Amino acid sequence: xxxxxxxxxxxxxxxxxxxxxxxxTVTVLFxxxxxxxxxxxxxxxxxxxxxxxxLYPKEYHESLVSLKPLKERIEELQRKERGxxxxxxxxxxxxxxxxxxxxxxxxxxxxxxxxxxKTDEANSLEELQQTYQATLxxxxxxRETCNRYTLHDLVFQSRVDRLRKLAQLKEKKRVEQQxxxxxxxxxxxxxxxxxxxxxxxxxxx
Numbered sequence: 454x455x456x457x458x459x460x461x462x463x464x465x466x467x468x469x470x471x472x473x474x475x476x477x478t479v480t481v482l483f484x485x486x487x488x489x490x491x492x493x494x495x496x497x498x499x500x501x502x503x504x505x506x507x508l509y510p511k512e513y514h515e516s517l518v519s520l521k522p523l524k525e526r527i528e529e530l531q532r533k534e535r536g537x538x539x540x541x542x543x544x545x546x547x548x549x550x551x552x553x554x555x556x557x558x559x560x561x562x563x564x565x566x567x568x569x570x571k572t573d574e575a576n577s578l579e580e581l582q583q584t585y586q587a588t589l590x591x592x593x594x595x596r597e598t599c600n601r602y603t604l605h606d607l608v609f610q611s612r613v614d615r616l617r618k619l620a621q622l623k624e625k626k627r628v629e630q631q632x633x634x635x636x637x638x639x640x641x642x643x644x645x646x647x648x649x650x651x652x653x654x655x656x657x658x
Contacts, residue, residue, distance in 0.1 A: 454489065454616065456609045457508065458482040460498065460600040473497045473504065482602060489612050504608060508601035516588050516595075523585045530578040 468479045483490040
């Protein structure tokens with residue numbers, strides 16, 4: 454049997470006790486390869502690796518991997534945008550120094566270049582933040598719509614053992630039924646001693 458269960462819902466009239474807590478529930482985990490199924494509350498399917506783990510699609514894991522470099526790049530641009538204390542101090546002192554017209558022109562050119570660079574980085578930062586948020590939203594949607602799970606190894610093994618025992622009992626019953634059906638009635642009479650009616654009657658005086 455494959456360790457893959459699908460979450461399904463049944464009608465309220467068909468609800469049964471949860472495997473974990475015993476409360477009535479309409480949520481069923483179904484395994485078509487068994488087949489096997491059991492009832493469980495939805496709350497037991499959330500952040501409960503000792504019971505089940507969600508089976509997310511490939512796209513979910515790819516999006517999850519892409520989050521880390523996105524976050525690192527965003528933090529890097531944010532640090533550049535804020536600037537360091539030394540940069541701010543240097544700017545203050547530089548603004549107080551007398552400068553020639555050529556120096557002023559170079560300063561203006563440098564300032565213009567810095568402004569353009571900051572604008573580009575700001576645009577890039579905004580785009581990265583939008584991409585990061587869109588990825589988070591996509592991951593959240595995948596978690597919410599996920600309906601496939603794998604059971605913890607111990608839980609799954611208990612389900613397999615249960616099915617094996619049920620199969621053994623079913624086979625035993627089938628063999629017994631088959632043996633009874635194929636038995637000759639005369640053989641039954643020879644095999645068992647049935648009580649007989651007394652032949653001699655007792656005279657009452």
